[in-house]
Amino acid sequence: MSNRTFTMIKPDAVRAGNIGNILQMINGAGFRIVAMKYLHISKQQAEKFYEVHAARPFYGELTEFMSSGPIVAAILEKDNAVADFRKLIGATNPAQAEEGTIRKKYAASIGENAVHGSDSDENAAIEGNFFFNGLERF
Numbered sequence: 314m315s316n317r318t319f320t321m322i323k324p325d326a327v328r329a330g331n332i333g334n335i336l337q338m339i340n341g342a343g344f345r346i347v348a349m350k351y352l353h354i355s356k357q358q359a360e361k362f363y364e365v366h367a368a369r370p371f372y373g374e375l376t377e378f379m380s381s382g383p384i385v386a387a388i389l390e391k392d393n394a395v396a397d398f399r400k401l402i403g404a405t406n407p408a409q410a411e412e413g414t415i416r417k418k419y420a421a422s423i424g425e426n427a428v429h430g431s432d433s434d435e436n437a438a439i440e441g442n443f444f445f446n447g448l449e450r451f
């Protein structure tokens with residue numbers, strides 16, 4: 314099992330001024346930051362990142378949203394990182410997210426849900442490699 318996951322603070326949470334609050338929750342839950350950057354991805358880059366969802370009805374909306382403003386991308390480290398981070402962020406739909414989760418606190422809707430968290434060790438590695446090279450990890 315890997316001890317790393319990948320996250321993005323999505324454009325809605327950046328616009329709402331919640332970068333600091335979310336990073337505080339991430340650190341408070343025991344995750345160490347391995348790599349981090351603030352950037353604005355293009356629609357084309359969002360389409361590449363979310364390629365696995367290309368057939369879904371929300372693919373256009375999702376990639377439009379993810380390229381609508383700057384994001385924070387990061388690689389995080391902790392024992393059992395993927396599963397523990399999914400627990401910290403809560404359900405995809407904030408209406409179903411548990412109390413105290415990042416999405417319960419900071420997400421407005423299923424489409425604009427404040428944060429991304431990798432769903433497997435394999436995808437955590439693929440997603441981290443999409444944003445960071447070896448010299449950008451510490």
Ligand code: ATP
Pocket residue numbers: 366371374375404405423424425426428429430431432
């Ligand atoms: P993420 O991958 O961002 O961590 P997730 O793994 O909880 O979220 P996925 O099923 O991977 O959920 O969906 C990816 C993203 O697509 C969601 O976070 C959300 O922004 C968007 N999305 C998912 N389902 C819907 C939907 N029914 N309508 C609109 N957007 C959706």
Ligand code: MG
Pocket residue numbers: 430431432
């Ligand atoms: Mg997902």
